[in-house]
Amino acid sequence: DGGITQSPKYLFRKEGQNVTLSCEQNLNHDAMYWYRQDPGQGLRLIYYSQIVNDFQKGDIAEGYSVSREKKESFPLTVTSAQKNPTAFYLCASSDTMNTEAFFGQGTRLTVV
């Protein structure tokens, strides 16, 4: 089955630690995205990538980093510089930048 896989589903991190969230897609999509969703709020774009080895900052990139070494993979690192990292993180992909996006099931990150 084609789709987007995010792992892990739940993640706990101690303050001051970096953590990496995984996102893999087998839809052969060029574009991939990371969003953050806080309770009762909409989706906020962290980073996006239109093509392998290229990525751009979204609206809230501070404290996050990404890489796009393979078409299928777009991992997100939440660094210790992110002041309020506890949130629900969603990865998505689309054929091109302006077509419909398909989402993974999300990773719930909690800082303890």
Place this chain on the structure above:
Amino acid sequence: QKEVEQDPGPLSVPEGAIVSLNCTYSNSAFQYFMWYRQYSRKGPELLMYTYSSGNKEDGRFTAQVDKSSKYISLFIRDSQPSDSATYLCAMSSPFGNEKLTFGTGTRLTIIP
């Protein structure tokens, strides 16, 4: 003013009622319109995708686009408790590398 406005609700309706969910937008270049359904603690799933103006029907769901008024709607007929979720609208322009712009979502509860 946000590019896409969506009433956050919450919206509660009795089972079997017709539900109307709406978004307004300001960017006249938007031509691709989508509706996503998001269950609690899950990733959004694509429900409907329409291009330009007009209606599109899929089972109990109808998506309507009125470009002259910059207004889109999602209608749910014979609503079921399983329709209880947050519904997000999204839209994009076919020009350049424009990203999807999302509404903040409307939380819907169907009361049995």
